[in-house]
Amino acid sequence: MNVSEDLDVLTPVQLKELVVVLLGKVAALERMVGEQRAEIARLNGLKGPPDIKPSGMDKATEPAKSDRHASRPRRGKVRPRVRIEDSVLQAAAPAGSRFKGYETYLVQDLVLSVRAIRYLRERWITPDGKTIVAPLPAGTKGHFGPDLRRFVLMQYHQGQTTLPRLTALLHSVGVSISKREIQRLLTEKQDGFLDEARDVLRAGLETSPWVSVDDTGARHKAKNGFCTQIGNDWFTWFGTRSAKSRLNFLDLLRAGHTDYVLNEAAFGYLRSRGLPGPLIARLAEAGETRLVDKAAWQAHLNQIGIVSPAKTGLAVIQDPVQIATEGAQWGSIHAHGFLHDAVVLSDDAGQFDIGQHALCWVHAERLVHKLDTFTDLHRTAQQRMRKLIWNFYADLKVYRTNPNKSRRLALRARFDRIFRRRTGFVTLDRLLARLWVNKAELLMVLERPEIPLHTNGSENDIRCHVTRRKVSAGTRSDTGRDCRDAFLGLAKTCAKHGIAFWDYLGSRLSVPGQRLIPPLPHLVRCRGQPA
Numbered sequence: 001m002n003v004s005e006d007l008d009v010l011t012p013v014q015l016k017e018l019v020v021v022l023l024g025k026v027a028a029l030e031r032m033v034g035e036q037r038a039e040i041a042r043l044n045g046l047k048g049p050p051d052i053k054p055s056g057m058d059k060a061t062e063p064a065k066s067d068r069h070a071s072r073p074r075r076g077k078v079r080p081r082v083r084i085e086d087s088v089l090q091a092a093a094p095a096g097s098r099f100k101g102y103e104t105y106l107v108q109d110l111v112l113s114v115r116a117i118r119y120l121r122e123r124w125i126t127p128d129g130k131t132i133v134a135p136l137p138a139g140t141k142g143h144f145g146p147d148l149r150r151f152v153l154m155q156y157h158q159g160q161t162t163l164p165r166l167t168a169l170l171h172s173v174g175v176s177i178s179k180r181e182i183q184r185l186l187t188e189k190q191d192g193f194l195d196e197a198r199d200v201l202r203a204g205l206e207t208s209p210w211v212s213v214d215d216t217g218a219r220h221k222a223k224n225g226f227c228t229q230i231g232n233d234w235f236t237w238f239g240t241r242s243a244k245s246r247l248n249f250l251d252l253l254r255a256g257h258t259d260y261v262l263n264e265a266a267f268g269y270l271r272s273r274g275l276p277g278p279l280i281a282r283l284a285e286a287g288e289t290r291l292v293d294k295a296a297w298q299a300h301l302n303q304i305g306i307v308s309p310a311k312t313g314l315a316v317i318q319d320p321v322q323i324a325t326e327g328a329q330w331g332s333i334h335a336h337g338f339l340h341d342a343v344v345l346s347d348d349a350g351q352f353d354i355g356q357h358a359l360c361w362v363h364a365e366r367l368v369h370k371l372d373t374f375t376d377l378h379r380t381a382q383q384r385m386r387k388l389i390w391n392f393y394a395d396l397k398v399y400r401t402n403p404n405k406s407r408r409l410a411l412r413a414r415f416d417r418i419f420r421r422r423t424g425f426v427t428l429d430r431l432l433a434r435l436w437v438n439k440a441e442l443l444m445v446l447e448r449p450e451i452p453l454h455t456n457g458s459e460n461d462i463r464c465h466v467t468r469r470k471v472s473a474g475t476r477s478d479t480g481r482d483c484r485d486a487f488l489g490l491a492k493t494c495a496k497h498g499i500a501f502w503d504y505l506g507s508r509l510s511v512p513g514q515r516l517i518p519p520l521p522h523l524v525r526c527r528g529q530p531a
Helices: 012-043 146-158 163-172 179-187 191-207 246-253 264-272 277-284 294-304 320-335 361-369 376-401 405-419 426-437 456-472 478-496 501-508 520-528
Strands: 123-125 131-133 210-220 223-231 236-241 260-262 289-291 343-346 356-359
Touching: 146 163, 146 179, 146 478, 146 501, 163 179, 179 478, 191 223, 191 236, 191 478, 191 501, 191 520, 210 456, 223 246, 223 456, 223 478, 236 246, 236 456, 236 478, 246 320, 260 264, 260 294, 260 320, 264 277, 264 320, 277 320, 289 294, 294 320, 356 361, 361 376, 361 426, 376 405, 376 426, 405 426, 456 478, 478 501, 478 520
Parallel strands: 210 343, 343 356
Antiparallel strands: 123 131, 210 223, 223 236, 260 289
């Protein structure tokens, strides 16, 4: 309705419609002002307004627990993870008392001590004039021992401390070390950890039936970037880049490989993205093609005459070079055995929409939960729809535990009845229509009951990266960025396999007496193999 019309000639119904439209515009403006105020507060170092509380749909649809589990379980017996030492304490008993044994009392304590060992390394001169020097103990690299290196890595990455605080802590217990030396312990000679983190991702992509993904902001070299999380119930991996486009996500899914492959998977991707047939024919003329890196791929595109519209000056809907590059990356992913028949679960961010894609129900319901309402009719319609969605979500949970064909067909028909109805609340009706378009992705669980209904796992995983960002802002070097992502991912992966990160670091740094921890990629593959 045109607001400039004469208000005196409008009927009460038209006036009501006009008020609803104006209230919607006011709400949008208030939301924009709130976002701007929050950004100003953030830039000034002030605390922003609290976020809207989650709807609670996932917890509310959990099956009710029996009465015998209603009370809080009592804490189990304390079982120390170290050997228990016995120490006898004598009592001042008067003469004539009888000895009645001992009363045990367990105390756990922590001893922080610093050792400075000066190794006297024997030197020998062989008859042929060569010098032989006794080797250093296993795990000793540089002038700091493996236990100190383990403590530094543990405190910084899992303890989420800062470099100045870690330096002050080491100084207080007697370690003579500078902040620059601690920085070197955190970033230098960590190729083994970086390689294991990369292999964890490869193992997860090779064997997992599904992966959950999410991203968050990250600062690197004083510029805003994005950290992408990829993982599931048995592995976690982080990768920080300057953008969060689909090209970037596909590059991360290649797990360190740099080749571009034109195979059946690549051509299927190109057809699904609507690349013109003549361009697909040019790419297919040479058959299956593998280019070793980005430079070779760009040269191949120039050779067959596929160039960016920016160079030709033509106005096109989509960039053929970008679509072709995405297809070649998708072909590389499949050529290396990644994501074969695996589902990608996301929160509906556009860059994650690849392959078999599923959507998070919690994020879908949140759109209805956060919808602005202005009248009793609006609020009633919103609450009715939320109740229908909650009940449907609860039945999807039941279906996952016992899937069958008849229930699957009934749920599909019920989805249509819920999301194609008209409530009289125009904004809500548009939102329902938008969610109905995503029917195949929201109901992916009907075909693949093993995948979860939400991305809560990804949000829990990426929380440690958000904490790291709040503690120390950003990174300054590519090595520092990669080490931060690798160690956070390795710590999360260890936790999912019941391995203490302290023990993992001790095993990899060859700490004397530390039990051997098997390679994490091997554990991921064992968990991902079908039973």
